[in-house]
Amino acid sequence: xxxxxxIRTLGRTPLLDELGREALRLIAFSADRIDxxxxxxxxxEGDDAPGAFVVVSGFVRLTRSNGASRRVGEGALIxxxxxxxxxxxxxxxxxxxxxxxxxxxxxxxxxxxxxxxELARKLRARIAxxxxxxxxxxxAIEAALRR
Numbered sequence: 001x002x003x004x005x006x007i008r009t010l011g012r013t014p015l016l017d018e019l020g021r022e023a024l025r026l027i028a029f030s031a032d033r034i035d036x037x038x039x040x041x042x043x044x045e046g047d048d049a050p051g052a053f054v055v056v057s058g059f060v061r062l063t064r065s066n067g068a069s070r071r072v073g074e075g076a077l078i079x080x081x082x083x084x085x086x087x088x089x090x091x092x093x094x095x096x097x098x099x100x101x102x103x104x105x106x107x108x109x110x111x112x113x114x115x116x117x118e119l120a121r122k123l124r125a126r127i128a129x130x131x132x133x134x135x136x137x138x139x140a141i142e143a144a145l146r147r
Contacts, residue, residue: 003028006056010102012075013054015083018122023112031102036060036095042078047089049082051105058099062091071096083109084127 006028
């Protein structure tokens, strides 16, 4: 895939769509491309998470030990929290059919913040809104379980 195609793919990815062209170019140039065969495990639940993945093509199934599962495809960002802080994988990710992903290291993302400080402000606001929404959803679930 050409660098321009990589930049377009990254630019359609939630969270990364906030980045400008130069930042996307840096990611496209620096990210590792991984081709997965059907059933290949990208990572397992509980693994350290040194970065995130963008699905370039194909599908990846995310499965938790409690049986919860969801399928993500092209443009999905897997493990976005790992771009910002040390964490562990909350699910196992495996390819459903052949798939290609980019691996974006946390260190690369930190470099973006140094080179593009306005990016840090945009992403902090976006992530704060998402965390607030997730916390509200969890409170609603807890309240429903108490009934």
